[in-house]
Amino acid sequence: MNLQLTQDGRLRHLLTLDGLPRAIITQILDTAESFMDVGEREVKKVPLLRGKSIFNLFFEPSTRTRTTFEIAAKRLSADVVNLNIATSSQTKGEAILDTVDNLSAMHADMFIVRHSQSGAAHFIAQHVAPHISVVNAGDGRHAHPTQGLLDMFTIRRFKGEFHNLTVAIVGDVLHSRVARSQIHALTTLGVPEVRVIGPKTLLPTGVEQMGVKVFHDMEAGLRGCDVVIMLRLQNERMKGARLPSAQEYFKFFGLTPEKLALAKPDAIVMHPGPMNRGVEIASEVADGPQSVILPQVTYGIAVRMAVMAMLAGTGNA
């Protein structure tokens, strides 16, 4: 059973990049390419989703991701409703299904869902009415597929191909839904070497079974890389005895110009944001010539437009 594809293999929901066929990923990237100029027009709108109601269902706070989804939906002429649902510890479960039922009754066409629990988007997709599509905007540590796709879009724009790349993902892979989605996308698109770099306390058990090479020495891990993806380090990792201090982390796993010099000279630096300058990345690198962090944000809108347009095009939305 594949929840996110229709029987004839088209996109029904976007929940994870794990197992999403390469052809669909490529189709999303191609469609995003065609939306790139919309943002540069005087009237930044196309009428593809006119009359559709899209609900941003954020059970976990987010500004950046929610905003880019909102902009993307509006550029497609959809009506957007933002719901920031504070989760009470006791009745979260009932709240989710009740919320979903209520919004379905308001004739929603698409839910953009963010939730602190892994699998929450799957759960909602299993319970929505058949005409509603679900887009996972981040569930726990599990997946953040649109982020993974916009990262692929960025890599393709700057590097052209995937089959000859070495890509390193650096930092807190354990808690990162972004890293998981990136790994699935990179391996599906045929990147021959995907590396993860981090201390043992921040790499999940058996991560190598996702098709990556594990490095604990950042200098060795960066050598020869075409793409360096830095992950955000949450402050609370210090409390859980995973790290002694932000300073020591930066010393061994922060990206400085010196460390970046070990990668290929034309390597690009990416970050899903928001950045902790001086914790995982030095400002000289974040603002330097190899950084593509701001273009990532711009591309994020086109990629999310592509996903929504394709979901609408399946005849469900």
Next chain:
Amino acid sequence: MKIHIKNGRVIDPMSERDEVADIFIAAGRIVAIGQGPADFHANRTIDASGLIVCPGLVDLSVRLREPGFEYKATLESEMLAAAAGGITSLACPPDTDPPLDEPGLVEMLKFRAKNLPGPRVYPIGAMTQKLEGQMLTEMAELTEAGCRAFTQADAPLTDTLVLLRAMEYAATFDFSLWLRPQDVSLARGGVAHDGAVATRLGLQGIPALAETVALSTILQLARETGARIHLARLSTRDGIAMVRAAKAQGIAVTCDVACTHVHLSENDLISFDSHLHLVPPLRSLRDRDAIREALRDGSVDALCSDHTPVDEDVKQVPFGESAPGASGVELLLPLTLKWAREMGVPLMRALDLISWKPSQILGVSGGNLSVGGYADLCIFDESAEWVVTSKTLTSQGDNTPFLDHPMQGRVRYTVIDGHIDFEAPR
């Protein structure tokens, strides 16, 4: 009530009997096997041709949800469900609300159960007051009230000194302690086996180490104190190897596994189905295969259902927020038979794991078919096929990972204390 069960294939693991024979029951006892007494006039004759007649099943972990959780299931519904599963004796853990930590509560439960149809109920007392892991309960008083052993169930015990004292105290009276080995700190926050699947799904892991580290502590304390220890719900290959080694050294331990863990593994979690949220977590295929083998070679002494009915509302949430546990009394027999078929294990040996062996661990009569013994029997059709649905289950908890799965082997009659407490509808 006099019952004549005729032409059944009688299998009794204790006596290693396996033959077609008649059984005669009167006044709650088996009065004859084979040739009936001359003056025997049955009130009821059961034709067991083509069926298997075995000792009533003994289940080492059935949550009856009383007192405190009646909305999840009631004593009445779960006792009927257990009878429908062929179970004639069951042990119920003390993690009720309030916990079974006072003689009055135990007596009340026993009284309630005695007045309902269904299995003999043997409460397992709380090892510490309120299951808080700090003060010992009155184990001797609780034993007089009917407790067969003492346990923390799934409640955490962080203080190793308390564990040592509990073992010393229990050993004083030769009471048995049932412990589920899990290091509280290593398991904190986890909802799934810490392995490749949890990593892929982004679920917080409970490492196999949580079991083996706790087990190491328990086994060393057991050796030191001489306490009788039963290890409940083992889930890892390494844990089973440790128990095997401890037994070889002569440490007085027995152990069981849950029937879910004989068939399922972490790989089944891939769709985030909260019915697979179990305690301990479903582990790797390697662990599952070690469990299957350990049941065959006798390193694991018993299989239990670990029946935990929960309200559907607490399963209709994302995996990590869902309440753990599965309903299982009606699946214990078919899942045991499935394992035996798949492993080529003789029926006698399979039934031993769910009747005679657990009755020995529990320290009660039953679990065998002998003249003069309890008339507790299970009569089942080994080849009957059925599908698990909320309609085919009697339990109030439909929370099983086997929903919609086909099963082979179904109970036809359950005789408890000489009464037919369950009879399958024809």
